[in-house]
Amino acid sequence: DIVMTQSPDSLPVSLGERATINCKSSQSVLYNSNNKNYLAWYQQKPGQPPKLLIYWASTREAGVPDRFSGSGSETDFTLTISSLQAEDVAVYYCLHYYRTPPYTFGQGTKLEI
Amino acid sequence: QVQLVESGGGAVQPGRSLRLSCAASGFTFSSYAMHWVRQTPGKGLEWVALIWFDGTNEYYADSVKGRFIISRDNSKNTLYLQMNGLTAADTAVYYCARDPSATGIDAFDIWGQGTMVTVSS
Numbered sequence: 001d002i003v004m005t006q007s008p009d010s011l012p013v014s015l016g017e018r019a020t021i022n023c024k025s026s027q028s029v030l031y032n033s034n035n036k037n038y039l040a041w042y043q044q045k046p047g048q049p050p051k052l053l054i055y056w057a058s059t060r061e062a063g064v065p066d067r068f069s070g071s072g073s074e075t076d077f078t079l080t081i082s083s084l085q086a087e088d089v090a091v092y093y094c095l096h097y098y099r100t101p102p103y104t105f106g107q108g109t110k111l112e113i
Numbered sequence: 114q115v116q117l118v119e120s121g122g123g124a125v126q127p128g129r130s131l132r133l134s135c136a137a138s139g140f141t142f143s144s145y146a147m148h149w150v151r152q153t154p155g156k157g158l159e160w161v162a163l164i165w166f167d168g169t170n171e172y173y174a175d176s177v178k179g180r181f182i183i184s185r186d187n188s189k190n191t192l193y194l195q196m197n198g199l200t201a202a203d204t205a206v207y208y209c210a211r212d213p214s215a216t217g218i219d220a221f222d223i224w225g226q227g228t229m230v231t232v233s234s
Contacts, residue, residue, distance in 0.1 A: 001175075038218075040220035040221075042158075048226075049208055049224035049225065049226055049227055050158065050208075050221075050224055051224075052220055052221065052222050055219070055220035055222075056220075061222070093157065093158055095158075095160075095220065095221070097217075097218065097219065097220055097221075099218070100172065101160065101163050101172035101173075101174075101217070102160060102172070102173075102174050102175070103148075103160040103163075104160065105157055105158040105159070105160065106157075107157050108157045108158075
């Protein structure tokens with residue numbers, strides 16, 4: 001099974017600053033036949049379900065502010081929030097959905113002001 | 114609007130069974146693969162099971178294989194999770210989530226609000 005490891009576990013950031021969260025997979029999630037990375041990022045606020053932010057590693061979901069961006073390929077991925085807003089305080093998870101299950105989430109990164 | 118609503122959670126003793134439901138609305142349910150994902154209190158997310166759009170294929174996490182059964186009734190726009198042989202380790206909030214693809218090869222884009230399952234004697 002593919003293991004997803006996020007870093008850091010907790011990230012204190014000031015308002016207006018850039019936040020960077022990393023996700024590493026134990027094997028490549030790049031499917032060479034379509035050149036897509038099967039990697040998504042989610043935001044979860046207390047008492048709410050996860051919300052999809054980024055899919056295919058770098059495609060922003062409709063309605064997601066453009067301060068959120070995803071990058072990376074194969075085994076190393078990054079979620080960047082360019083200028084942190086108060087409403088961005090949440091836990092962020094990466095997910096691989098490469099080919100066939102089981103799919104796995106990273107352990108989560110808690111973003112704090 | 115597009116919506117998923119889970120139900121059926123509650124408190125149950127170890128070894129007993131429970132069936133969760135997920136009612137879908139606002140989209141053509143029969144065209145989409147569906148997942149169950151759980152989250153233990155204060156912990157992270159664990160993918161539990163996947164079922165294809167037409168119910169012909171199912172996949173399970175090792176932690177639930179042989180105990181849980183995912184199914185769907187496309188005529189009722191409803192997804193199910195039959196949970197047997199429950200243990201304390203199954204205590205979690207259970208979410209249903211839509212997959213934009215028919216066979217579970219895309220990021221989960223729509224999530225329900227979740228239903229809590231507590232396994233305790």
